[in-house]
Amino acid sequence: MKIAIRADGGLQIGMGHIMRSLVLAKELKKNNNDVFYVCKQSSLLPEKYEAGINKVKEQGFDVIIINEGDIFAELSKIQADCLITDSYDVNEEYFNIIKKYFKFTGYIDDMNLYYFNVDFIINQNIGAEEWKYKVNKGTKLLLGTDYTMLREEFRRVKDKFIDERIHNIMITVGASDFNGITNKICDYLKELHFKFHVIVGPCFTKENIYELMKLSEKNKNIELHFHADMIKIMNECDICISACGSTLYELASCGIPTIGLIVADNQKKIGEKLNQLKVIKNLGFYQKISKKKLCETIKDLDRNIEKRQEMSKKSMEIVDGKGVNRIVSYLEYINNN
Known part of the structure; x- marks a missing residue:
């Protein structure tokens, strides 16, 4: 399967999204999936997301750069079977729009803020299995420490x-x-x-x-x-x-x-x-x-x-x-x- 991971890291937002998604990316790659990243770039502050992009490249993954001011138009051009998003820069509109572009969509969550129009949600945190998620009938919930993504x-x-x-x-x-x-x-x-x-x-x-x-x-x-x-x-x-x-x-x-x-x-x-x-x-x-x-x-x-x-x-x-x-x-x- 061809899988795109949408995540960013940098000086202000930290590297948490990049680091935990890399654990999943490496395991997917080991299982013969074609995995690559989609990361934002700022035209005003080129260094804003530089640390995240560099870390992903260091770990051997290709990165497609998208303009942070035009995310939907850029994502519509991405060729992949599945898009997994690990970012706080989302809302209900985001999930509704990307659902049209990919066969499967998933979200790595830890806040439970929206109605999630996705095929699966990953929340690796302790107690997440007790949360009440607003999702579609067929959405798979992968919740709690049974799904904690540890480095090898x-x-x-x-x-x-x-x-x-x-x-x-x-x-x-x-x-x-x-x-x-x-x-x-x-x-x-x-x-x-x-x-x-x-x-x-x-x-x-x-x-x-x-x-x-x-x-x-x-x-x-x-x-x-x-x-x-x-x-x-x-x-x-x-x-x-x-x-x-x-x-x-x-x-x-x-x-x-x-x-x-x-x-x-x-x-x-x-x-x-x-x-x-x-x-x-x-x-x-x-x-x-x-x-x-x-x-x-x-x-x-x-x-x-x-x-x-x-x-x-x-x-x-x-x-x-x-x-x-x-x-x-x-x-x-x-x-x-």
């Missing part, structure tokens, strides 16, 4: 050994950090005795990177990681401070006790649900998190190995690593029937 290295991970005390802490807020959340966290925690492994994403601003480098030079317990090997760092760390996005599922697969920060509205339900299940300790929206609260949470986990062991065990139970295979199997089924 996170699909077969051994149980996590939980040390008596915490020594190494990972900090990650995503590929972009327009609001300087990483800088704020590091400034809060720099005086603690732990070693901090800080992930610097490809879309961090130059100003924030410069400030982080200065902070790291002054505080030897802060180590910056560029082009990070995420699974290696996760396995080396005792706990993680993470945004409540897709990275939570990778951390869960590794059994890493995690302190969650909500850095975008679409992360609220994920953070709250995983906190309710005692998989993570969710501190809420990053703007409201104080130095005292963050430090106390880390110290509490440091003193409480039983709590960390429970978090690790529960986290490894929520994902089985087969989510993307289930999605690919469904797409093969609809193509053959």
